[in-house]
Amino acid sequence: MIVITTPTGRIGRRVVDGVLAAGAPARLIVRDASRLPAGVRERAEVVEGSHGDPDVVAKAFAGADAVFWLAPPDHRAASLDDVYSRFAQPACEAFESQGVRRVVAVSALGRGVLPDAGHVTATLKMDDMIASTGVHFRALTLPTFMDNMLGQAESIKNDGVFFSALPADRKLPMCACRDIADAAVRLLLDPEWTGRGDVPVLGPEDLSNDDMARIMSEVLGRPVRYQRVSVEAFEQSMLARGVSEANAQGLAEMMVAKENGLDDAEPRTPETSSPTTFRQWCEEELKPAVLG
Template identity: 90%
Template sequence: MIVITTPTGNIGRRVVDGVLAAGAPARLIVRDASRLPAKVRENAEVVEGSHGDPDVVAKAFAGAGTVFWLAPPNHRAESLDDIYSRFAQPACEAFRSQGVQRVVAVSALGRGVLPDAGHITATLAMDDLIAGTGVHFRALTLPTFMDNLLGQAASIRDQGVFFSAISGDRKLPTCACRDIAAAAVRLLLDPSWTGRGEVPVLGPEDLSNDDMARIMSEVLGRPVRHQRVSVEAFKESMLARGVSEANAQGLVEMAVAKENGLDDTEPRTPEATSPTTFREWCEEELKPAVLA
């Protein structure tokens, strides 16, 4: 039995589709089962509730061999530990008590690179907590997601601009959520791996925000530019949208760390190179969202 958390999210829903397509038994933890497609509800077991709830994870992990773990966003959390390690603590106890053998988790690049990287530092601490339970553990170590730009589709459409706290000429790896899910599915379906390891998913190329603006312009057939915002303005915009102080500060520290080379240290080997180019992603994901 494979347990999948966040089955309605950008990554989780693709993981569900991949596991079910392979004919593997799946159990999903979801707050509201009505958000799942009918076909998914018909072909998977469903446990309603939060995967931060001890009773929910004890029920969901019973008899399960493998778990896909993703800490859900919590924009109003009072600390980053509330989002990551503290949220994962009940699950870690259930991994032990229910005999879970393997965990595949969504994580981040940057272990040992910079000491204060906000959300990334907290994510890596959660990885250590999970691995410390004794399960076989694989962390999908990821750069920035291409799919994050979908949150700026309206600005790209109406103003021809997208915003970032990272400089326009700083080349960095990015990856598509579809490729993250594909990497997770391969691991979830493979019962042979053991121990602890990292699986980078780096995309096929490093691009700057200016490179992305050029590609968006070509795909959309209209001018698009990148506008850098100061970290102070970036933080203020998060606070104005109701994000907590701790969460906003964590996002600032993460952006500064990426600007200072956090994502640069992992070599793009053939194994770490995921297939979806930014141009392909723009054609298939961004363009429909902008033109909707």
């Protein structure tokens, strides 16, 4: 039995599709089962509730061989520990009590690179807590998601501009959620791996924001430009949208860390490279969102 958290999210729903397509038994933890496609509800077991709830995870993990773990965003949380480690604590107890053997988790690049990287630092702390339970553990260590650009689709559509706090020419790895899910599915379906390890998913190339603006302009057939904002303005914009102070500060710290080399330490190899290019992603994901 494979348990999948966040089964309606950008990554989780693809993990569900991959596991079910392989014919493996799946159990999904979801707050509202009505959000699942009817076909998925017919083919998978469903446990309603939060995977931060002790009773929910104890029920869901009973008899489970493997778990796909993703800590959901909590933009109003008072601390980053509340988003990651404290949220995961009931699950860690259930991993042990229910005898879960393998956990595959969505994580981040940057272990040992910089001491203060906001959300990344908190994520890696959660990874250590999961691994300390004794499960066999694989962390999908990830750079920025291409799919995050969908959050700026309206600005790109209406004004031809997207924003970040990074320098325009700073080249960094990026990956697509589809490739993250594919990596997770491969691990969840493989009963042979043991111990603890990282599985980087780096995308096929490093790109700057200017590179992305050029590619988006070509794909969309209209000019798109990048506009850098200060870290302070970036943080204030998060606060203005109702994000908690801890979350906003953590995002700002993560942006500074990325500028200063957080995502550069892992070399791209045939094993760490993932196939989806930013151009392909724009054609298949961004273009429909912007041009409708």
